[in-house]
Amino acid sequence: MQDLEQFRADTRSWLEENCPPTMRTPTKSDKDYCWGGRNYQFQSDEQRLWMERMGARGWTAPTWPKEYGGGGLTKEEARVLKQELKRIGARQALFSFGISMLGPALLKFGNEEQKKRHIPKIVKGETRWCQGYSEPNAGSDLAGLGTRAEDKGDHYVVNGQKIWASYADEADWIFCLVRTNTEGKKQAGISFVLFDMVSEGVTTRPIRLISGASPFCEIFFDNVKVPKTDLVGQENAGWTIAKYLLTHEREMISGFGAASMRELGDMAVEMLGLQDGKLADGVLRGDIARQDIDAAAFMFTLERTRDEAKAGVSLGAVSSMLKYYGTELNKRRHELILNIEGMNALAWDGEAYNNGALSRSWLRTKANSIEGGTSEIQLNIVAKHILGLPG
Amino acid sequence: MALVYTEEEQLLRDSAKEFLEERCSVSAFRALRDTGNIDGFDREVWSQMAELGWPGILVSEEHDGLEFGVVGAGVIFEEMGRTLACSPLLSTAITGAVLLMEGGNDAQKQTFLPAIAAGEKLTALAVDEGPRHAPRAVAMRAEPTNSGYSLSGSKQFVIDGRVADTLIVVARTSGEPGDDAGLTLFLVDADAEGVTVTPNQMIDFRSADNVNFANVQITADAVLGKFDQGAALLEIALNAANRMLAAELLGIAEEAFGRTVAYMKERKQFGVPIGSFQALQHRAAQVYTDIELTRSVVLKALQSEGPAVPMLTSLAKAKACATAQLATNESIQMHGGIGMTDEYEIGFFIKRARVAQHTYGDYTYHADRVARMKGY
Structure with a gap:
């Protein structure tokens, strides 16, 4: 306990000294998120400094081992760090699929050389990663993927197409599922490989979405040469890694619904006012209360499952439940914001409406229950793997 | 505090489960109902509960109670929900004991608390x-x-x-x-x-x-x-009672749902178990999720102390009401015709659930309380 309080005091003074003032203000839009990587255009020097300082300390990945550049913190220390960051309203220093998805899989399945080469650059924000999972004909049926990797001795030659890869056009490297065997069970012919996005034969094309943004891309592979040193785990054993990584992706996405956000009740009171001490619109009041109750129960479920899971143990099928509920909750929240704000929330442009931030965020949430496995797929997993239902 | 049960609470759960399954099973409940009992519970079972110390679960040791705490009491109520055990535990060991401990003067405490803890006074x-x-x-x-x-x-x-x-x-x-x-x-x-x-x-x-x-x-x-100025004292006791009811509703939902999933694996139509139909699988997975959420908020409420209690109590009771309602409704629907029969036990759960839901405030009462406390 004493040590933890000392850690808190040290952390507090380090943050006081190292977190630049503008990094203690709320982000205004997605543009303020720092993604790092070779080609990232920093919004400001302070944004760059904040990422570099946190990265150098390993605090962008607080619980990862120190030997690979991580923070080496215990779970308790990491919680203290989180609290102290929250206390000063610090922005997240680095948004990274390397941290939220690839890292945990690489720490578990990667060889020593791969960990030494890739993990420190992830922690420091030097390499930005994207995910090559879905294909035009392999969405919910992910294991049906067809991107081929042909064995050429010391390397593979990859041909095929990926889709829905977030920010692939800005990524430096890709973690990618490829088919190395077309015979037998489809899950047993998949391998997990890493390669540089500037490799010859890689092209990306952003896809414009209903929100007007283009966060997702198509990627085309035309005879891309991938050295075998970047095969993670054994050949044809990539499905296990893919699934492990998916549980982390689901945990990340399920967190969207639990992030500390503005109270819907406050928004509604500001918009509609009170009548006899209650929100003037009684129907909306009931809807908001239901959302608050479910959101609280969900937040405590995240807390409970974390407390139950021993350090390093994956949540497995429970992450499907969290992903399903967290994303549906987030969609409901954004529908309620539309109900509260009315036409304000349907504006597409204009300074007065923050350039349509509400409508665009609302549209973005529709993907929450599709990406990382649809809600229906998550319910299938719960039914089969937790409830043991047949078929 | 970690959102998990302690070893002591887990041991209490195991012994409560064992006792209730043996003495207060759902078939014992049917027998009680069918043999013209007029008290609404079995006095012999009550004296056995007293031997286990349950009536004094919240009573201080000074007054011969177990002083086991709210989480332990909640564990017993959850298990009682599973077997539909009838007892005067809520009225005596929770509301009665809490009111006397929080509001009683020395003489009142001396007169009532040891007798409550011994199961002698209701x-x-x-x-x-x-x-x-x-x-x-x-x-x-x-x-x-x-x-x-x-x-x-x-x-x-x-x-x-x-x-x-x-x-x-x-x-x-x-x-x-x-x-x-x-x-x-x-x-x-x-x-x-x-x-x-x-x-x-x-x-x-x-x-x-x-x-x-x-x-x-x-x-x-x-x-x-x-x-x-009795309102404040009353609220303390009602917060305790509602957390117990939330735990009981959780137990009811768990048991009704567990029986339903077992039935889905067993019951065949069109030559296959009905549990293989995706239409039912998805609904079952949704009930499961709601039960897991309820388990978390109920435990959080049981662990709460001080100013956090009123909000967490209402969050837990509201969520438990909604979940128990969903789980018991779905359990009848998924059982089909047999779920409507008195002969089958599944119908008992929906009946106890509704009374527990409406005791000391149903979903809307507590959702309204949440909204008030949050200022809208």
């Missing part, structure tokens, strides 16, 4: 005067007399009213119905002249009775807690 909280829980709406008056007070009025759906030795009556000593101030609690002997109990037969077979008070004379030392 209490009942007489608060509501209508079919919907509304503690502030109390209109019944206590008029001052030369030696104390005179009570007149009637209370409805008093849990365990017919078996209580002592009624804890909420009456108005000033103000108007709807006011927070002006409520006072009184300890009234159930045998006192002018007290009439009219039993109600509820769908869950338990006691929730109407009690009439006609010029019931009580002495000044019958006041429990602060005069005119």
Whole structure:
């Protein structure tokens, strides 16, 4: 306990000294998120400094081992760090699929050389990663993927197409599922490989979405040469890694619904006012209360499952439940914001409406229950793997 | 505090489960109902619960209780929900004990608490005067007399009213119905002249009775807690009771759902188990998720202390009401025709769930309370 309080005091003074003032203000839009990587255009020097300082300390990945550049913190220390960051309203220093998805899989399945080469650059924000999972004909049926990797001795030659890869056009490297065997069970012919996005034969094309943004891309592979040193785990054993990584992706996405956000009740009171001490619109009041109750129960479920899971143990099928509920909750929240704000929330442009931030965020949430496995797929997993239902 | 049960609480769960399965199974509940029991519970089982110390689960050691705490009590209620065990635990060990511990003077504590902990004295909280829980709406008056007070009025759906030795009556000593101030609690002997109990037969077979008070004379030392300021004391006891009811509803939902999933694997139509149909699988997975959410918020509420209690109590009760309603409705639908029969046990769960939901505030009551506390 004493040590933890000392850690808190040290952390507090380090943050006081190292977190630049503008990094203690709320982000205004997605543009303020720092993604790092070779080609990232920093919004400001302070944004760059904040990422570099946190990265150098390993605090962008607080619980990862120190030997690979991580923070080496215990779970308790990491919680203290989180609290102290929250206390000063610090922005997240680095948004990274390397941290939220690839890292945990690489720490578990990667060889020593791969960990030494890739993990420190992830922690420091030097390499930005994207995910090559879905294909035009392999969405919910992910294991049906067809991107081929042909064995050429010391390397593979990859041909095929990926889709829905977030920010692939800005990524430096890709973690990618490829088919190395077309015979037998489809899950047993998949391998997990890493390669540089500037490799010859890689092209990306952003896809414009209903929100007007283009966060997702198509990627085309035309005879891309991938050295075998970047095969993670054994050949044809990539499905296990893919699934492990998916549980982390689901945990990340399920967190969207639990992030500390503005109270819907406050928004509604500001918009509609009170009548006899209650929100003037009684129907909306009931809807908001239901959302608050479910959101609280969900937040405590995240807390409970974390407390139950021993350090390093994956949540497995429970992450499907969290992903399903967290994303549906987030969609409901954004529908309620539309109900509260009315036409304000349907504006597409204009300074007065923050350039349509509400409508665009609302549209973005529709993907929450599709990406990382649809809600229906998550319910299938719960039914089969937790409830043991047949078929 | 980590959101998990301690080893001690886990041991208590194991022993509670074992006892309840042996002595208070769902078939024992059916037998109780069918053999013309008039108390709404089995007195022999109650004395065995007393041997285990359950009536004194919250009572301080100083007064011969177990002082095990709210989480432990919640564990017992969750397990009682699973087997539909009937007992006066809520009225006596929770509302009665909490009111006396928090509001009683030394003499009252000495008189009541050891007897409650021993299972020898039963209490009942007489608060509501209508079919919907509304503690502030109390209109019944206590008029001052030369030696104390005179009570007149009637209370409805008093849990365990017919078996209580002592009624804890909420009456108005000033103000108007709807006011927070002006409520006072009184300890009234159930045998006192002018007290009439009219039993109600509820769908869950338990006691929730109407009690009439006609010029019931009580002495000044019958006041429990602060005069005119009983609302705060009452709220403490209702928060405790609602957390127990939330735990019981969780147990009911778990058991009804567990039985339903087992049935889905067993029951065949079109040559396959009905549990292989995706239409049912997805609904089952949704019920499962809601039960998991309820488990978290109930445990959080049980662990809460101090100013966090009212909000967490209402979050937990509201969520437990919604989940128990969903789980019991789905359990009947997924059982099909057999779920509608009295012969099959699944129907017992929906009946107990609804009464527990409406006891001391249903979903809307607690959702409204959440909204008020959050300022909208």
